[in-house]
Amino acid sequence: MTMTSQARVVVVGGGFAGAAVARRLERRLPGADLRLVAPDDYSLYLPLLPQVAAGVVPPPAAVVSLTTRLRKTTLVPGRVVGVDLDARRVVVASITGEQEVLGYDRLVLAPGSVTKVIDVPGLREYGRGCKTLAEAEFLRDHVMAQLEVANASTDPAERDRRCRFVVVGGGYTGVETAANLQLMTRALVRRFRRLEPSLLRWHVVQHASELMPGLGTRLGEDTAATLRSRGVEVDLGTSLVEIDDCSARLSDGRTLATSTVIWAAGVAPSPLVGRLGAPTDHGRLVVGADMAVPGHPEVFALGDAAAVPDLAVSPDAVCPPTAQHATRQAPVAAANVVASLQGHPTTEYRHRDLGLVVDLGGTDAVAKPCGIRLAGLPAQVVTRGYHLWALRAPGAVARVATNWALHAAGSSNAVRLGFLGGSTGRLAEFEHTDDYLTPEQVREVVAGRSAAG
Numbered sequence: 446m447t448m449t450s451q452a453r454v455v456v457v458g459g460g461f462a463g464a465a466v467a468r469r470l471e472r473r474l475p476g477a478d479l480r481l482v483a484p485d486d487y488s489l490y491l492p493l494l495p496q497v498a499a500g501v502v503p504p505p506a507a508v509v510s511l512t513t514r515l516r517k518t519t520l521v522p523g524r525v526v527g528v529d530l531d532a533r534r535v536v537v538a539s540i541t542g543e544q545e546v547l548g549y550d551r552l553v554l555a556p557g558s559v560t561k562v563i564d565v566p567g568l569r570e571y572g573r574g575c576k577t578l579a580e581a582e583f584l585r586d587h588v589m590a591q592l593e594v595a596n597a598s599t600d601p602a603e604r605d606r607r608c609r610f611v612v613v614g615g616g617y618t619g620v621e622t623a624a625n626l627q628l629m630t631r632a633l634v635r636r637f638r639r640l641e642p643s644l645l646r647w648h649v650v651q652h653a654s655e656l657m658p659g660l661g662t663r664l665g666e667d668t669a670a671t672l673r674s675r676g677v678e679v680d681l682g683t684s685l686v687e688i689d690d691c692s693a694r695l696s697d698g699r700t701l702a703t704s705t706v707i708w709a710a711g712v713a714p715s716p717l718v719g720r721l722g723a724p725t726d727h728g729r730l731v732v733g734a735d736m737a738v739p740g741h742p743e744v745f746a747l748g749d750a751a752a753v754p755d756l757a758v759s760p761d762a763v764c765p766p767t768a769q770h771a772t773r774q775a776p777v778a779a780a781n782v783v784a785s786l787q788g789h790p791t792t793e794y795r796h797r798d799l800g801l802v803v804d805l806g807g808t809d810a811v812a813k814p815c816g817i818r819l820a821g822l823p824a825q826v827v828t829r830g831y832h833l834w835a836l837r838a839p840g841a842v843a844r845v846a847t848n849w850a851l852h853a854a855g856s857s858n859a860v861r862l863g864f865l866g867g868s869t870g871r872l873a874e875f876e877h878t879d880d881y882l883t884p885e886q887v888r889e890v891v892a893g894r895s896a897a898g
């Protein structure tokens with residue numbers, strides 16, 4: 446038997462990058478021991494999250510099952526909380542609460558990113574995110590609950606507060622979240638006899654001087670114009686200073702009475718990669734253009750968690766954290782895993798960005814495919830066509846397309862699912878960021894298990 450057929454390969458993460466690497470390796474390494482560690486049994490198509498939050502597509506339509514997609518990979522349900530690169534071991538915190546240690550010949554790190562929470566007083570306690578499926582669901586419940594409470598209230602100040610929604614962050618996540626939820630509230634408000642559409646106030650608070658700076662000034666202006674024409678207040682050059690249960694204080698001196706602050710001001714790489722003892726760049730694991738970790742040719746990293754050089758731009762540039770790059774890095778990383786096992790040279794990643802698409806709900810969108818600036822319906826056709834193409838799995842494509850059609854036909858059965866009963870759904874409750882282990886702690890775990898076993 447060769448090293449290739451016996452190889453133990455552990456893939457960390459089942460998102461855009463990790464699942465695609467595992468799928469390629471199933472074909473390229475028949476007979477190898479492939480394991481994929483991920484907390485969920487699905488790949489989440491994150492670009493659809495704002496539409497999940499707004500009830501345009503239901504949660505199962507935004508995911509692709511890993512058990513269906515990966516037939517020859519053993520799924521390990523849990524999170525990798527520590528890696529000892531020298532001993533080639535990872536520690537998994539299983540979803541059952543137990544710890545498991547896995548050895549590997551090759552390791553692929555693709556744990557993605559988490560919401561970047563900065564030091565704004567009250568943010569963790571009162572802010573709400575839209576980065577996980579659960580957060581999107583909580584967000585919809587919360588927003589719908591605000592309208593119900595406003596409708597039931599006789600206090601005009603409370604009604605104003607409940608009907609004001611503040612989204613912090615003018616990148617595509619914040620813009621899409623605000624745009625889609627605003628349309629949802631505009632449709633829902635008609636259900637409430639005592640609420641006027643004019644009571645609804647949506648704000649996008651953006652630190653930079655334009656929306657979505659990565660898309661170019663013109664598209665940022667088009668987006669701002671579309672949002673403003675729909676009554677959304679776009680506050681550029683403004684940031685959040687403090688929040689509490691009933692207000693948001695902004696850097697321009699205003700204090701907005703609100704019970705809803707949605708935090709969409711960027712992502713930070715998974716804290717796992719910061720605990721490896723290996724160099725990072727702005728929190729992302731430093732890798733070569735072949736995605737190998739310097740000094741550890743048996744370890745590859747890609748996607749949001751890795752600082753993969755963007756050779757198509759310049760030797761010093763790093764790929765932005767986008768699904769487009771994560772998806773395209775995956776086949777190269779998988780090929781390099783195989784090449785490294787076979788003793789062949791590895792390949793550098795090189796991909797020219799195709800641009801971004803931004804769905805503003807209904808027939809509104811902006812897009813810049815291959816440098817061509819589009820807005821309105823043509824942009825929406827490109828945007829939705831791109832998502833269907835990128836989803837790839839035929840079942841998921843059918844589910845998403847059907848739900849878009851139902852929604853466009855006005856068949857929305859948006860109801861509050863009651864998640865808020867036992868939980869607040871705020872930022873502090875999501876994303877485990879503080880239980881990762883250093884290599885020394887990993888060695889202690891391994892030593893403890895050896896002594897016990």
Ligand SMILES: Cc1cc2nc3c(=O)[nH]c(=O)nc-3n(C[C@H](O)[C@H](O)[C@H](O)COP(=O)(O)OP(=O)(O)OC[C@H]3O[C@@H](n4cnc5c(N)ncnc54)[C@H](O)[C@@H]3O)c2cc1C
Pocket residue numbers: 457458459460461462463482483484485487488489491492493494495523524525526555556557558575576617618715717747748749750766767768769770771801802
């Ligand atoms: C709301 C929103 C909209 C977006 N829209 C777009 C868009 O339109 N176009 C675009 O190109 N990009 C978009 N992005 C960015 C894009 O989704 C990411 O760049 C992409 O998901 C990165 O892929 P990834 O595989 O690195 O991470 P992910 O897809 O996030 O996958 C990470 C995986 O790792 C798992 N994981 C996390 N921690 C661990 C751990 N410790 N152990 C094991 N598994 C772990 C996660 O559960 C998940 O399965 C959007 C992002 C968001 C949040």
